[in-house]
Structures are given as structure tokens and as C-alpha cells.
Amino acid sequence: MKLGTLSTAKFPGFCPTLAMNLALPLILSLIVLPPRTVPQVPQPSLQVREHMLVSTKWLAGHLTDAAVVILHVARERADYDAGHIPGARFLAVDQITVTHDKVSNELAAAEELKKVFASLGVGDRTQVVLYGERQGLWAARAWFTLDYLGHGDTAALLDGNIEKWRNEKRPLSKDAAPSIKPASFTPRVQPGVLVTLPVVRDLSWQAVNTASPTVVLVDARPPEQYRGEENASDTPRAGHIPGAVSLYWMTALESKEDPQMLPLAELRRLFQSAGIAPGRKMVSYCHSGVQASYAYFMAKYLGFDAALYDGSFQEWSNAGGTQVSMGR
Incomplete structure (x- = not known):
């Protein structure tokens, strides 16, 4: 048998004409029908969590709101004493971070963090507003800490930080920290x-x-x-x-x-x-x-x-x- 020549002797009952008749519709369908399109998988939509930022205007209107706790986050208390938003409470960085195996700024233990926030009057339903030194960098660290403890949904950063508050000539205080009533704070750790x-x-x-x-x-x-x-x-x-x-x-x-x-x-x-x-x-x-x-x-x-x-x-x-x- 020459290459490319089909020998029917090796396939008893094989009919070339019948085979072509069966194959012709399939061939025509491939020519006529448009190619199948692969359905596009929709991309998940993202919902902006607008509650995570509050404006200086909003905060100015809630300075005396008993449900809102304002935290000034800094390394040294001198930063707070130099001028803070009225009613703000001081949160020291070393209250929420530790050095572990020579690695600095690690999260403190959940039980210790619980005591810190409870002592600042932060409860399970408290709305927390955070700001502080270094353009709000330490405030963001405090927000991450609260999110780790399951309280991120009730915490926000002050958009523009204290710099914007100052630029708008809003009031600042050098008064001592207000009297604080400890609150009930329940960690819901998010590992x-x-x-x-x-x-x-x-x-x-x-x-x-x-x-x-x-x-x-x-x-x-x-x-x-x-x-x-x-x-x-x-x-x-x-x-x-x-x-x-x-x-x-x-x-x-x-x-x-x-x-x-x-x-x-x-x-x-x-x-x-x-x-x-x-x-x-x-x-x-x-x-x-x-x-x-x-x-x-x-x-x-x-x-x-x-x-x-x-x-x-x-x-x-x-x-x-x-x-x-x-x-x-």
C-alpha cells in the first residue's frame, strides 16, 4: 500500500463513500458555524469602606459625642502635650507593640491589647477616631491593631490627620488627659x-x-x-x-x-x-x-x-x- 492510500482489505465492511457522507455534515458545520466564545468570568466588585475615613468637619461636630473616642497615637507623650485635638486620649506606641526575637514593633499579646483599649474607654460599640504623629502613620498601626482584634469596623482614621486640623485653624488643647472610665472591650482576634x-x-x-x-x-x-x-x-x-x-x-x-x-x-x-x-x-x-x-x-x-x-x-x-x- 502506498503512503496515504487506504486499504479496505484490512477493514472488512469499510465503505469509503459512506464514511464521506457521514463526515460531510461535520465538516460543513465547522465551516459555517461561528467559533464558540468562552464566557467571561465577571470580576468581583469591590466595595469602598467609606466608614474607615472621617473628615475634620465630621470630627469637629462630634468632639463631645460620648459614643466617640479620639486617640492621639505617638511614640512620646510630649507630642500629645504640645497640642492635641480637644478631648483626645493619648495612646503610646509601646502600649500596642513589643520587640520579639530582636524584631521591633511586633503586635503585643491580645490580652495586653485588651487591657490597653479598655483603659482608654474603648468599648465593643465605641466609634474610634485615630490620628497622630508622622502623617498618621502610627494611627494606621493602631487601626491595624484594632482590626486584628476584630474592631476595625468601628475604627477610622482622621483624613488629613492633625496637619489638616491645624491648617483649618481648628481648636487644639494642651489640657491634661480627660478622666477616663474603663470600658468593656472584647477581642475577636482575626489571625x-x-x-x-x-x-x-x-x-x-x-x-x-x-x-x-x-x-x-x-x-x-x-x-x-x-x-x-x-x-x-x-x-x-x-x-x-x-x-x-x-x-x-x-x-x-x-x-x-x-x-x-x-x-x-x-x-x-x-x-x-x-x-x-x-x-x-x-x-x-x-x-x-x-x-x-x-x-x-x-x-x-x-x-x-x-x-x-x-x-x-x-x-x-x-x-x-x-x-x-x-x-x-
């Missing part, structure tokens, strides 16, 4: 908002080795630190976690002098440019988990699923067996 080094190691591998990882690792430090051009004394290796993208937390603000959040459309574009899209979770880190708290806050505000690597680059750079990337 899913925290990730550990082994988990980040896996996420880094996925970010480097898969085309469409489901989680985006975000480095919230200044770009110079991300690229490895600057380094802190407690991080022996400069650079960033492999696979992470740079999203400096201050790029979400109008400016250092006017630390209001960018308009919603600009904020969304900022996240989109970093590859953070609906259906993708964001895990933020920075040097020691503080700047990452602001990135975490922004992601939650926009409706994303988010978590935070509390050990951050301070832990990663010192850990054995971890890789570090330089440049962009």
Missing part, C-alpha cells in the same frame, strides 16, 4: 490578617515562579530602600523580598504637608499600577510593620482582602535561607 516568615517564603516563590500569583507582595518602604540603595543598620542585607512590588505608603497621600488620602480614582490607579486587582489578595511589609500598616489600611479601604507580614524586612534580612533582590 488571618497576619502572615509569618514561612508563609511569605512561599508567597515569594510563587510571585517569582508563577505567571499569575493570587497574592501580591507589597513593599511599603521608600523606593530607595526597596531598590537596596539605602539600608538600615539592623538589616544586614539591603534590597527587597523577591517578587515583591514597590508601593511606598506616602504615595497615597496628597503631600507630607497635606496628608489627605488621594481621591478614590487616583488611589485605585495607584493600586492597579502595582498589580493589585480584584480577586488578588495583598500582603504588605516594610521595615518593621509600621509603614506596611498604612498600605494594609489603604487596601482594606478600597475593599481588597489584605494581610500584613509583621516581621517585615527586618526579620527577613536577618533570617537564614532567605533570598534578597536588588534594583527594581
Whole structure:
């Protein structure tokens, strides 16, 4: 038999004409019918959590509201004593953070945090408004702490922080802290908002080795630190976690002098440019988990699923067996 010639002797009962008659409709259908279209899977819509930000105007109208507790968050009490929003209570950073295994600014134990917030009069139904030094950076850390304890839905940042309050010539006080009646505060710990080094190691591998990882690792430090051009004394290796993208937390603000959040459309574009899209979770880190708290806050505000690597680059750079990337 020549190549390409069908021998009917080897297939008794085979009829070439009948075979062609059966195949012809199928051939014609492939020619005539349009190609099937693959149905598009709708992207999940994100609901902006507008309650997470309050304006200076709103706060000015609620200074004497018994259901609202205002917290001034700073490292030193001198920052509070120099001038605070009337009625605000002082929350020291070291009341909500600890150093663990030489890694600073780690979350304190839930029971200790419970005592802190209860002593400040924060109850289970209290509306908390947070502001403080460094353009509200420590306030964002306090918000993350409350979210970890299951109270993020009743806490908000002051949009524009105390800088906007001052610029608007609103009243400031140097009075001592008001008399505080302790409240009943119930922690409802959300362990899913925290990730550990082994988990980040896996996420880094996925970010480097898969085309469409489901989680985006975000480095919230200044770009110079991300690229490895600057380094802190407690991080022996400069650079960033492999696979992470740079999203400096201050790029979400109008400016250092006017630390209001960018308009919603600009904020969304900022996240989109970093590859953070609906259906993708964001895990933020920075040097020691503080700047990452602001990135975490922004992601939650926009409706994303988010978590935070509390050990951050301070832990990663010192850990054995971890890789570090330089440049962009």
C-alpha cells in the first residue's frame, strides 16, 4: 500500500463513500458555524469602606459625642502635650507593640491589647477616631491593631490627620488627659490578617515562579530602600523580598504637608499600577510593620482582602535561607 492510500482489505465492511457522507455534515458545520466564545468570568466588585475615613468637619461636630473616642497615637507623650485635638486620649506606641526575637514593633499579646483599649474607654460599640504623629502613620498601626482584634469596623482614621486640623485653624488643647472610665472591650482576634516568615517564603516563590500569583507582595518602604540603595543598620542585607512590588505608603497621600488620602480614582490607579486587582489578595511589609500598616489600611479601604507580614524586612534580612533582590 502506498503512503496515504487506504486499504479496505484490512477493514472488512469499510465503505469509503459512506464514511464521506457521514463526515460531510461535520465538516460543513465547522465551516459555517461561528467559533464558540468562552464566557467571561465577571470580576468581583469591590466595595469602598467609606466608614474607615472621617473628615475634620465630621470630627469637629462630634468632639463631645460620648459614643466617640479620639486617640492621639505617638511614640512620646510630649507630642500629645504640645497640642492635641480637644478631648483626645493619648495612646503610646509601646502600649500596642513589643520587640520579639530582636524584631521591633511586633503586635503585643491580645490580652495586653485588651487591657490597653479598655483603659482608654474603648468599648465593643465605641466609634474610634485615630490620628497622630508622622502623617498618621502610627494611627494606621493602631487601626491595624484594632482590626486584628476584630474592631476595625468601628475604627477610622482622621483624613488629613492633625496637619489638616491645624491648617483649618481648628481648636487644639494642651489640657491634661480627660478622666477616663474603663470600658468593656472584647477581642475577636482575626489571625488571618497576619502572615509569618514561612508563609511569605512561599508567597515569594510563587510571585517569582508563577505567571499569575493570587497574592501580591507589597513593599511599603521608600523606593530607595526597596531598590537596596539605602539600608538600615539592623538589616544586614539591603534590597527587597523577591517578587515583591514597590508601593511606598506616602504615595497615597496628597503631600507630607497635606496628608489627605488621594481621591478614590487616583488611589485605585495607584493600586492597579502595582498589580493589585480584584480577586488578588495583598500582603504588605516594610521595615518593621509600621509603614506596611498604612498600605494594609489603604487596601482594606478600597475593599481588597489584605494581610500584613509583621516581621517585615527586618526579620527577613536577618533570617537564614532567605533570598534578597536588588534594583527594581
